[in-house]
Amino acid sequence: MRIRTIVEAETTAAERMREWGYSDATPLFGGAGGGIDVYSSGAYAVVCWRGKSATAHDVERLYGARGLGRRDLLFFSGRGYDDDAYSYADSVGIALFEIDASGTAEPANDQARAVVEAARSRAAADTAPADAPPDPAESRSLLRRLEPAARVARSILRPVVAPLAAVGRAHWRILSAVFFTVLLVIAPFGSDMVALRVFATLVAVVGAPVCWFLAYQYRQTRARRR
Structure with a gap:
């Protein structure tokens, strides 16, 4: 068009x-935007299509229309x-574009070029291919x-882990009984959180006698077998 x-x-x-x-850029025809042509x-944007070159005064009106907001400011001139318009726009960060009859809008200052480059970067990021899934063959x-x-690690750890596991299987009852007994002693005084102290104490009150009973029962069973 x-x-x-x-x-x-x-x-x-x-x-x-x-x-x-x-x-959501929307043209506000007929000056309905109070000095803003596109909202x-x-x-905010102002469009000067006919007449002479846009002046610093024209650009300044766009800056004044923004008020206290932080929106970007774009100026389109046909x-x-x-020179004064360029200087003023650069000083306050207004993007200047030159628009021709074919509808092409060319950046006229660094701020405008930054707007276009940011748009291109977003478009490139949106169209970038997704990372390929891992190759199962490579994983295997x-x-x-x-x-x-892994075999070397197992051979080194086996002599250490096996005795510890054997001790744990044979003596887990007495170890648990000792743990819960110690917990019963320190739980009422061990934390500033009352709820945590109460919970730990209850666990210890139940766990200590149960584990001591299991340890005693296990020892009696072994004694009878001998």
């Missing part, structure tokens, strides 16, 4: 803004900008390479 009127220019500016990530929750190959190291 070729731009012939200010309404078409504002519509085109809103389209460009939506392409750059301002998804977005993330940006006739370019004078890795396991095969690790198997010798």
Whole structure:
């Protein structure tokens, strides 16, 4: 669509803004925006389509219309900008674009180029391919390479772990009884949390006699077998 009127220019500016990530950019025809021609929750824009080059005064009005908000400010001109407009826009961070009759909006300062580059970066991130799932064959190959190291580790740990496991199987009752007895002694005084002290004490009160009974019963059984 070729731009012939200010309404078409504002519509085109809103389209460009939506392409750059301002998804709710909406033209406000007829000056309904109080100096804002395109509204977005993330940006305000002014469109100067006819007349002379935009001046610093034109750009300053956009900055004043933002008020205390933190929206981005974009200015579209169909006739370019004078030097003072560039200087003022750069000083306050307004993005300047030159828009032609074909609807193309070209960045005219660094702030505008940053807007376009940010949009391109987001688009590239959205279209980036997802990470490929791991190859099962590669995983199996890795396991095969690790198997010798695993065998060595088992051979080293077996002489240590086996006796400990045997002791645990034979004496878990007496070990548990000692643990719960110690817990019964320290639980009432061991924490600033009353609920935790009560819980630990109850566990110890139940666990200690049960484990001592099991240890005694196990010892009696072994004595009879002898």
